[in-house]
Amino acid sequence: MKNLDTSQRLRETTRLLIRNLGFLDRSEAVCCGITLTQCHTIVETGRRKQISVNELSELLNLDKSTVSRTVEQLVNNDILVRQPDLSDRRYVVLQLTQKGEVLFGTIEQRMAVYFTEIIEEIPKEKREQVIESLQLFSEAIHKKRCC
């Protein structure tokens, strides 16, 4: 019975959290005049330095056709370079251009500032606890993917 109550509260909290995270996620992109998916693509590419359409597709949980077209846009905007992977020519190697690196840097910095501000809203002594908890929760969801 205790668990039911706890899970109910967790659900409520999650509901709110999802809503707030939605704002956060959107702000990441809107500020830079690109779409959310483009933004995620840039960030993931920037972090790995090299990435394939397929990896992006899994990472972003999008169909590979969607990713392929997003990449196309970014290539046309001189943000990504797309080359065949010489070691396995089925793949393409995606990398940021110089312009892409700049944009990536801007996004990263903006987010760093933003998250610093968020951290400061959390009482000092709770900060580590919050991070740990988010991890625990995240993993718990991951293990229990329903359906």
Place this chain on the structure above:
Amino acid sequence: MKNLDTSQRLRETTRLLIRNLGFLDRSEAVCCGITLTQCHTIVETGRRKQISVNELSELLNLDKSTVSRTVEQLVNNDILVRQPDLSDRRYVVLQLTQKGEVLFGTIEQRMAVYFTEIIEEIPKEKREQVIESLQLFSEAIHKKRCC
């Protein structure tokens, strides 16, 4: 300097969390053969018993036109009833039909089970901490809505 590191870790964790929550959120709807927005609409209506298009629009962070059409679909599927609000005829009063109540119940129960499973993945002694932390985080984001 410490804060920068902490915020970096928080960002990483959030990134993962968003991904996992995406699965969770989608599973809520997919299981019942309705769209995510329809599902949210049903749940919010079920909780409040009565709700207006406008309230839904704020709650779900969607344009009122989008909500209006979603409601239209649900009315056509005999899940919602839509009546003019007699105390202020600009508003409509939305309520679940009997069929809607059943569906709402199904969703609620499924989610209750699901969240119970998630809770069980989290060590007992950490559960309260996790809920508290999610709240803290959620509020922190809310206070610092950027842009």
Place this chain on the structure above:
DNA sequence: AGAAACAGTTGCAAAATACAACTATACATA
């Protein structure tokens, strides 16, 4: 009474995404 504000609907358009068919490459094995 008239103006301003607000809820909801509808026309129109776009943005985002998926599915399926196709191409090119790689790999396994017979």
Place this chain on the structure above:
DNA sequence: TATGTATAGTTGTATTTTGCAACTGTTTCT
């Protein structure tokens, strides 16, 4: 080595999801 199978990526097509703007009807404020 030939051939069948698996895989990555692209493209055609369709659907879904959503938002903006214009409009209607209602209320509220002055």
